[in-house]
Amino acid sequence: MTAATIQGELGALLERGLSRRAFLAFCGAMTTLLALPPRYAPRVAAAVTASPRIPLIWLRGAGCGGDGEALLRTAEPDAVSLLLESLSVDYLEILMAASGTAAADVRSATMAAAPNGYLAVIEGAVAGADDGAWHTVGGRAFRDVAREVCAGALGVIAVGSCAFDGGLAAATGGTIGASGAGVVAGGRPFISLPGCPVNAANLAATFVHFLTFNELPPADLRGRPLFAYGSLIHNQCERRAHFEFGEFVEAWGDEGAQKGWCLYKMGCKGPEAYANCPAVRYDDGASWPIGSGQVCIACTMPGFWDSMGPAFRRLPPLASFVPWLTADFAGQVLVGGTAGLAAAHGTASVARAALRRRRAARARVAPAADAVPEPVVAVEAPAEPITPAEPNAPPDVAPAADMPAADMPAADVPAAEGPAEDAEDEPEPGLEAEAANPPEVPPEPKLEAAPRPKPVRPPAAEDDP
Amino acid sequence: MTAESMTAPAPDASGARIATPSPEREQRVRLYVWQVPVRVSHWVLAGSIVVLTVTGFYIANPFLVAPSGPIMTDVRTIHLLAAVALLASGLLRTIWLLAGNRFARWSAFLPISRAQVVEIFRQAGYYAFLRKEIPKVLGHNQLAASAYVLLFGLIVIEVLTGFVLYGVLGIEPAATLFAWVREFVGLQTIRLLHHLAMWGILAIATFHIYSCILVDNIEKNGLLSSIFSGYKYPTREEVLESRDGGPELLEEAE
Numbered sequence: 060m061t062a063a064t065i066q067g068e069l070g071a072l073l074e075r076g077l078s079r080r081a082f083l084a085f086c087g088a089m090t091t092l093l094a095l096p097p098r099y100a101p102r103v104a105a106a107v108t109a110s111p112r113i114p115l116i117w118l119r120g121a122g123c124g125g126d127g128e129a130l131l132r133t134a135e136p137d138a139v140s141l142l143l144e145s146l147s148v149d150y151l152e153i154l155m156a157a158s159g160t161a162a163a164d165v166r167s168a169t170m171a172a173a174p175n176g177y178l179a180v181i182e183g184a185v186a187g188a189d190d191g192a193w194h195t196v197g198g199r200a201f202r203d204v205a206r207e208v209c210a211g212a213l214g215v216i217a218v219g220s221c222a223f224d225g226g227l228a229a230a231t232g233g234t235i236g237a238s239g240a241g242v243v244a245g246g247r248p249f250i251s252l253p254g255c256p257v258n259a260a261n262l263a264a265t266f267v268h269f270l271t272f273n274e275l276p277p278a279d280l281r282g283r284p285l286f287a288y289g290s291l292i293h294n295q296c297e298r299r300a301h302f303e304f305g306e307f308v309e310a311w312g313d314e315g316a317q318k319g320w321c322l323y324k325m326g327c328k329g330p331e332a333y334a335n336c337p338a339v340r341y342d343d344g345a346s347w348p349i350g351s352g353q354v355c356i357a358c359t360m361p362g363f364w365d366s367m368g369p370a371f372r373r374l375p376p377l378a379s380f381v382p383w384l385t386a387d388f389a390g391q392v393l394v395g396g397t398a399g400l401a402a403a404h405g406t407a408s409v410a411r412a413a414l415r416r417r418r419a420a421r422a423r424v425a426p427a428a429d430a431v432p433e434p435v436v437a438v439e440a441p442a443e444p445i446t447p448a449e450p451n452a453p454p455d456v457a458p459a460a461d462m463p464a465a466d467m468p469a470a471d472v473p474a475a476e477g478p479a480e481d482a483e484d485e486p487e488p489g490l491e492a493e494a495a496n497p498p499e500v501p502p503e504p505k506l507e508a509a510p511r512p513k514p515v516r517p518p519a520a521e522d523d524p
Numbered sequence: 525m526t527a528e529s530m531t532a533p534a535p536d537a538s539g540a541r542i543a544t545p546s547p548e549r550e551q552r553v554r555l556y557v558w559q560v561p562v563r564v565s566h567w568v569l570a571g572s573i574v575v576l577t578v579t580g581f582y583i584a585n586p587f588l589v590a591p592s593g594p595i596m597t598d599v600r601t602i603h604l605l606a607a608v609a610l611l612a613s614g615l616l617r618t619i620w621l622l623a624g625n626r627f628a629r630w631s632a633f634l635p636i637s638r639a640q641v642v643e644i645f646r647q648a649g650y651y652a653f654l655r656k657e658i659p660k661v662l663g664h665n666q667l668a669a670s671a672y673v674l675l676f677g678l679i680v681i682e683v684l685t686g687f688v689l690y691g692v693l694g695i696e697p698a699a700t701l702f703a704w705v706r707e708f709v710g711l712q713t714i715r716l717l718h719h720l721a722m723w724g725i726l727a728i729a730t731f732h733i734y735s736c737i738l739v740d741n742i743e744k745n746g747l748l749s750s751i752f753s754g755y756k757y758p759t760r761e762e763v764l765e766s767r768d769g770g771p772e773l774l775e776e777a778e
Contacts, residue, residue, distance in 0.1 A: 280707045294694050305586055305595040324586065330692065331711040366710045373584065374719065375712055386716050387584075390723025397727040401734035404651065408738060411653070 082108075092264040092339060093276065094286045106271040112147040113213070113270070114169050114177035118205055119152055121194050121228045121237055122183025126219035127153045129256035129341075146178070146266060163197050170211055178269065179212035179247075181205060181240035184221040184228040188236025205243040214248040214275050215240065218262055220358050223253035223283075230364035231379065241282065250275045251282040255358035260339045261287040281361060286335075292355055293330040295337040298322065316352060326371040328357035549761035552745070553777040557663060558754045561620045562628050566751055568613035569679075573725060575606040576682075580722060607686055614679060626768060627663030633673050639767050640666045651735075658742050660766040662758060662773070668735065675728045681721040685714045 086104040090097065117127065131154070148154070149169040150162070157165055169177060186193035191200025209215050217240035220226040228237035241249060252261050265284060268276040276284040293299065301307070301321040308315040308322050315321075323330070332355055340347040349355055357367040368375060369382070377384045558566075582588065582599045621630040635641045647667035649655035659665055664672065688705045691698030705714060740747040746757045763769045763777060 280704055291692060291694060293692075303594040303597045304592075305589050307586055307589070331706075331715075333706070361707060361710065366712055374716055377716070386719040386723070390720065390726070393723050394726045394730055397730045398734075401731060405734065405738065407653065408741075 086267075088260075089264050089267040092260060092286060092335075093268055099271070103267055103271050107267060111175060113175065114149045114173045115146045115151070115180060116149060116166060116169055116177055116208055116212075117151040117180045117182065118201075118208060120181060120183030120185050120201055120205065120222065120240070121235060122219060122221040122226065124153060124182070125256040126182040126222075127151065130218075130259045130262060132342075149177075160197070166208070170208065173211075176211065176213040178266075179205075179208050179215045180218055181209075181215065181222045181243070182218050184225045184235075184237035185240060185243055186228070186235040187238055187242065188234065193235035202243060205240070206245060209243050209245050209247055212247050214250070214269060215244040216262070216265060216275070217241070217249070217251040217253075217282075218257040220253045220255045220363065223251045223281075223359075224361050226255070227364055230362070248275050249282055250278050250284055252287070253283060253359045254334065255356075255363075258287070258334075258336065258339060258341060260343075261335070283333075283359070287339075288333050288335070288359060290333060290335070291330065292332045292334055292337055292349075292357075295335070296321075296329050296349060297337055298349060319352070322349060322352075322354045324373070325354050326369065326373055327354035328360075328363075328367050328370075329355040331367060332357035332360055334359040549764075550759050552757045552759050553763060553774065555662065555756050555758055555763060555773060555777045556754055557627050557750055557756045559620070559625055559628060560754070561616050562624065563751060563754055565613040565617040565620065568609055569617075570729075572606045572610035572613065573729065576603060576610065577722060577726065579603040579606065580718075584719065604690070607683075610679070611683055614676075614683065632663055632768065633669045633676075635666055635670060640669075643667070643767060644670060658739065660762060661768055662756065662763065662766045663768050665739075666767075668732070671728055671732070675725060678721045678724045678728070681717055682725070685718040685721070688714050689718065 083100070083104060086107060087097075087100050089107075090100045090103050093099075095103070119127070150166045152162065155162055155165070185191075185202050185205060186200075187202060191202035194201040196204050217223055221228060221237070222240040224239040225233070225237035226239075227233075228235055229239075239251065241251070250265060252258075252265060254261070261284070264286065265276060268274075268284075268286075276286055278284050279288060293302075296302075298319060298321045301315075301319070302323055306315060306318075306320040307324045308320050309324060310316070311325070321327070327349065329349060336347045336355075337349070340350065354370060356370050357363050360367060365379070366375075368379075372385075374386060376382050377386060377389060579599045579602050583596070583603060586596060588595060620628050621633070626632065635644060643659045643661065643666035646655060646657075646659045647665045650658045651667075663669075687698050688702040688711075691700075691702040692706070692711065693699075705711075736748060743758075745759075745762070746753075746755065750756045758766070758769075760774060763773050764771060
């Protein structure tokens with residue numbers, strides 16, 4: 060059945076200067092692009108040729124016009140122009156002869172006359188600030204014009220990143236209160252085709268889908284058709300093998316760049332961007348950014364001007380106004396600072412321990428060796444009077460009582476095992492002691508070993524000053 | 525004041541607070557503190573953090589050029605396997621937050637009692653050289669425990685952002701489950717968080733290692749070896765008077 064339809068249309072195709080082969084190639088490509096089974100190709104062909112001409116109103120919001128240009132300047136325009144003819148582009152400012160009021164009249168007439176409705180395409184952002192005063196068409200806010208057009212549309216297609224989410228106009232510093240075309244779609248079937256510019260092949264495929272199935276293709280959470288924006292660029296990239304094999308461009312123009320290695324280290328945002336650029340490419344498959352040796356800037360992702368910058372860095376800085384403050388720099392400072400703090404604290408702790416040991420040693424050297432126990436009593440505040448030691452002792456003992464909580468007893472008590480010196484050995488004696496409950500066990504061996512080692516230190520310490 | 529009374533170990537040398545110093549109180553006991561799941565999850569966590577950090581550094585900035593072989597593939601595979609290990613240890617530890625002993629339980633980490641809150645400041649004061657004594661505690665001191673809560677949070681961030689990035693590889697179901705993240709949070713933000721949380725973990729790990737060495741030197745109860753053996757060697761007095769101690773521990777100590 061479909062074959063007959065195509066045959067019937069062949070004359071018309073030839074009239075338009077399009078060969079049947081080229082037409083079927085286009086339909087096959089569209090079928091593939093839409094991820095439809097090959098058996099849909101005839102149905103697509105029939106729909107494209109046989110459908111009633113659906114009027115198209117192409118509105119331009121705040122944008123550079125690059126999406127319209129991208130569509131019109133495809134390397135091989137036959138197929139697309141055919142599509143546009145079957146769509147009947149009645150209002151497209153960059154192509155119209157009419158201007159001013161006449162153009163506005165065409166728009167109104169198209170809207171009024173279309174028996175089966177029309178498709179609205181919006182390119183560029185919608186200015187919302189100050190009642191839409193930042194962008195007016197014929198004295199009316201573009202926002203209102205767009206709302207009016209969308210209200211009667213069969214479907215609304217936003218093309219380009221600006222119509223997707225405001226794009227450049229909505230980036231940091233923007234003043235016009237820009238937003239995507241979704242705000243004017245008014246609940247009509249709506250789909251977004253972001254990209255800077257939009258890939259004309261995806262736009263054509265969206266039209267084809269609409270003509271074939273009478274509805275817009277299924278979309279993701281942000282309203283982008285899954286057939287075009289469903290998978291990661293990085294996962295389809297022709298340079299992916301170089302990524303896996305650790306082959307990277309390190310500088311522009313280096314050996315890796317000449318060999319077409321992976322641009323990951325140059326800040327390529329392929330690992331962050333979802334689009335079918337690697338598969339479809341631009342200009343009828345001529346090339347695409349990474350294919351031409353440039354990084355991907357993730358122009359299909361929300362807020363890419365802000366969220367995907369800087370273009371040539373892997374990661375953004377923590378705040379855009381301090382470009383040198385990267386996460387890794389902050390992290391290195393954090394970890395380095397912690398390590399430095401630990402080193403300083405450790406040094407100070409060792410110094411404090413040494414100081415205490417010296418003080419304790421002085422306190423012990425001053426009194427006679429036998430009178431040792433007394434200074435320890437000073438640990439208890441009220442016990443101070445008990446310390447009968449030598450006259451020169453008090454100055455040393457007093458601070459010692461306050462400060463060296465840890466070391467005092469250790470240094471002072473020859474009979475007892477102090478933790479300060481024999482710290483490393485402590486657990487083991489403890490282990491043994493465990494078995495035998497009586498408390499005599501610890502002191503016994505230590506009585507012989509402990510007393511002498513201690514005096515060894517003080518002289519050493521005193522040598523320093 | 526007898527000689528025995530002076531054998532008080534270092535941290536308790538303030539002596540004055542000890543009601544009845546006796547030789548028995550100074551005796552060290554062998555106390556089981558860290559149960560097997562705690563130690564296993566600790567070392568799996570430590571090992572996986574090391575592996576994840578090294579491989580993560582490579583993935584973020586591939587500094588090696590392999591003459592042949594898919595080095596990025598291999599490194600990423602190791603990264604993912606280590607992430608699974610980290611996740612497993614985290615799950616084990618989470619279960620043990622509910623099933624473990626008093627030193628492993630969730631209540632040892634969250635400062636729910638006044639004593640725990642006070643201990644945070646005492647421990648911090650010790651580190652700042654403002655206090656001479658270290659708070660008496662057998663398990664985690666509350667400052668460390670609070671840091672581990674932070675660590676746990678950072679690991680949760682790493683796991684969640686990691687799963688989002690895992691989905692970016694196109695692997696289901698993560699790819700579908702986390703598709704909303706890339707649209708409404710942004711993959712660059714996710715990667716930034718993944719990096720920042722790593723640095724936070726490394727900073728905590730750095731201080732953790734240092735403070736363990738420091739406290740081991742002060743308490744001298746086998747802190748460092750306890751994470752291998754599970755046992756600490758506090759004195760009876762410490763067991764009785766520590767915030768998380770008690771007489772019931774002494775019974776099981778031997």
